[in-house]
Amino acid sequence: MLNEKLLNLQKKEIELLRLRTKIKELENKKREVEKSIDELREKIACARRKLEEKRKELKELKDFIKYKELRIEELKKQKESAKNREEYKQILRMIAKNEDEIIKTRQKIAGVEAEIETLEEAYLKVKEQLEPRIEKLKEELADIDSEIRSLLRKEEKLKEEVEEIKSAVPSEELEKFERLKEKFNGLVFSDISTGACEGCGMTYSPAELKELKKNLEPGKTKCPYCGRFIYERGKAG
Numbered sequence: 001m002l003n004e005k006l007l008n009l010q011k012k013e014i015e016l017l018r019l020r021t022k023i024k025e026l027e028n029k030k031r032e033v034e035k036s037i038d039e040l041r042e043k044i045a046c047a048r049r050k051l052e053e054k055r056k057e058l059k060e061l062k063d064f065i066k067y068k069e070l071r072i073e074e075l076k077k078q079k080e081s082a083k084n085r086e087e088y089k090q091i092l093r094m095i096a097k098n099e100d101e102i103i104k105t106r107q108k109i110a111g112v113e114a115e116i117e118t119l120e121e122a123y124l125k126v127k128e129q130l131e132p133r134i135e136k137l138k139e140e141l142a143d144i145d146s147e148i149r150s151l152l153r154k155e156e157k158l159k160e161e162v163e164e165i166k167s168a169v170p171s172e173e174l175e176k177f178e179r180l181k182e183k184f185n186g187l188v189f190s191d192i193s194t195g196a197c198e199g200c201g202m203t204y205s206p207a208e209l210k211e212l213k214k215n216l217e218p219g220k221t222k223c224p225y226c227g228r229f230i231y232e233r234g235k236a237g
């Protein structure tokens with residue numbers, strides 16, 4: 001059963017699995033970094049929104065004053081043409097009321113302007129703190145991306161190599177190998193050069209190892225514990 005081609009096939013297929021796991025890990029990491037970037041950007045956007053809302057409030061207050069000033073001008077004209085003393089007094093009261101509203105709004109504006117100043121500082125601080133972090137994460141993202149691309153190229157190459165080996169192995173032998181692969185979790189040929197079975201992890205006693213090595217026929221001798229074909233790395237036939 002064992003020949004260099006099948007052993008090589010096993011090696012390449014295991015390598016391919018590891019590569020795919022690594023790619024998946026990197027893709028997960030990429031998503032995490034993207035999420036972090038979004039969160040940081042959202043924090044900056046949130047500070048900006050708060051500032052913009054306050055600025056809008058300020059504009060509305062200023063517009064309100066303009067409207068009141070126009071209203072006062074209007075009332076002053078009406079006052080000139082008041083029909084009687086009662087109406088004249090009434091208009092004066094309305095003017096006073098509007099002026100009073102303007103004073104109150106100006107006070108409010110002073111408060112809002114102070115709030116805007118605070119929000120501007122907060123926004124700049126958040127930006128100053130978070131933008132370098134975002135830049136760093138973007139660099140990290142670019143690195144991950146290029147690593148993924150490089151691993152995908154490797155994966156393509158490995159897939160081609162696997163297909164090439166498969167096409168060079170007789171189909172009945174390949175079928176047998178595939179069946180064994182399923183049975184043995186992808187590892188059909190197990191290296192025992194460390195003194196333990198690579199497949200099942202069993203450590204052989206020194207006597208057992210000596211006996212196994214002495215009679216080892218690559219492609220025939222099996223691990224007495226898991227049944228995989230055993231071989232010694234570097235000595236595979």
Ligand SMILES: [Zn+2]
Pocket residue numbers: 190197198199200201202223224225226227228
């Ligand atoms: Zn074993």
